[in-house]
Amino acid sequence: MDTELRSLGDIDFAGDDRVVPFQVGALDIRGRAVQLGPLLDGILGRHDYPVAVARLLAEMITLTVLLGTSLKFEGKLIVQTKGDGPVELVVADFTAPGDVRAYARFDEERLAEAEAAGRTSPTELLGTGILAFTIDQGEYMQRYQGIVEMKGESLHEMAETYFRQSEQIPTILKLAVAELLTRDEDGQSRHHWRSGGLVVQFLPDAPERMRGADLPGGDAPEGAEDHNPDDDDFWSEAKALVGTVKADELSDPEVGAERLLYRLFHEHGVRVYPAHDVADNCSCSREKLADVLSGFSAEEITDSVQDGHISVVCEFCSTTYLFEPDELKA
Template structure:
């Protein structure tokens, strides 16, 4: 297995006051996407969301869960990806198949087209005895990369750059057939100088400001401008190419400045559902709801994440 596949690699570039994480997802992502046989545009969108969630969730310094959920008015109405520390990820999507097909036919099946407008909620859950933290950012037809940048500008006020890519890997089996599997890669970098005044931002766009209102503009710090320029040179193919890998990509980007790479953190697809948890949910339902869910003396529940089917006899 190539170094960095299904693992998050933290890095730091001291000369540019930047640090971040990079990831290349292989079998973990393929398990999530292949299980549901999503249309390709939906799979690509969910793949981007999975990479973004892993990049952000892997930075948590405690045991808990990081949840990214998008609710939209687009052909893909719901996306949910959970990251459970230290390295378990799961996800699923709800979509209108006819709307997705129509978008494909019209050449409007980019991730931002499928999302439409709505909200993206990012939730940190530290457990039953800790208060949840949630940040919400508007989905306005922009890409997930741009949405993530806006989230960090609004909530954490840290200059942040994000790159995401999803693709399919074709390999030839021993019998001559071609097998395809999903790959997705991403990198997030943040500017964290010792002098906090260097982390200056331009104001967010004022939207419906009065005509003639002055837009506050600032030039990026030279070090951060260099980081952004370097990340802009990344091709999507580099992010998902196992032959390049995370370490070679980081070396290519930052070798002139010196990049410090830390131990990778393994990532795996794992669902947290169980028969006991599903049973507890059923017990909490009213008699009327249980009766509505019953068919021929049984209640069947399918996990939307992993497609595991749980069947219960109503007499039990």
């Protein structure tokens, strides 16, 4: 440990809720690492989700943060699942440069049945459906959406399928979620959520080294070279190194992103860049909701009135907004 600390030198460690970009030039890989703490407590705490749902949403938040911090423009990344399982919808969106919000929708009765039967893996909770990635660059730009079928035992395997099929970038993802119980100065027990994540991508300077074959091997012209990025020695070594990461290392605050990266890649030299802050910030507002409600007809407004006013609750942050019928009709 002393040798490790000396090698890390005077690095200002990122800590929680900050994404650390990195590059290993010797292996032609780039990526980002993150550990989330207070951000998760803020989002999950206000919804009081069942544990199985909270863990799934925490993974989705971690995945979205890792991918969203790669945006090079002022825009939004939305990642969501939609399936026929007990957890019908899991969605997280990242608004550049670092605002995060998320929520999940589930069927309480079906979830209780699944938990009683011990069917709480991501695939059992989500069922059959899709994983969608949406990039929104603003009002005057066309949205981009990539959709893949939910295949795999975990969210990170489903996301890797997306990168393999849609982006065609060799990608490894690691996600881990942990629950911590601590005691405050008064001896009261406190529950905390933590997560950690790592994304590694093979991005060599020579593009032909990462490009998959244009044709399946059986259809290629005779004598044509069929290059598979997985056969590249650098990428094979990178995958082997990342494969040694344990779940508790990803989320352990005593390890941290920089120390984890050093453990994995110190023999090749790993360069870390300034960390990106991420925060639990919802983009909802009274003005935005008023704009939506202003499109309602007078009859729809009347039908929406309860106890003399219209109440709207943001699904992401649970904030309640009250509107008087007269202000909307005006």
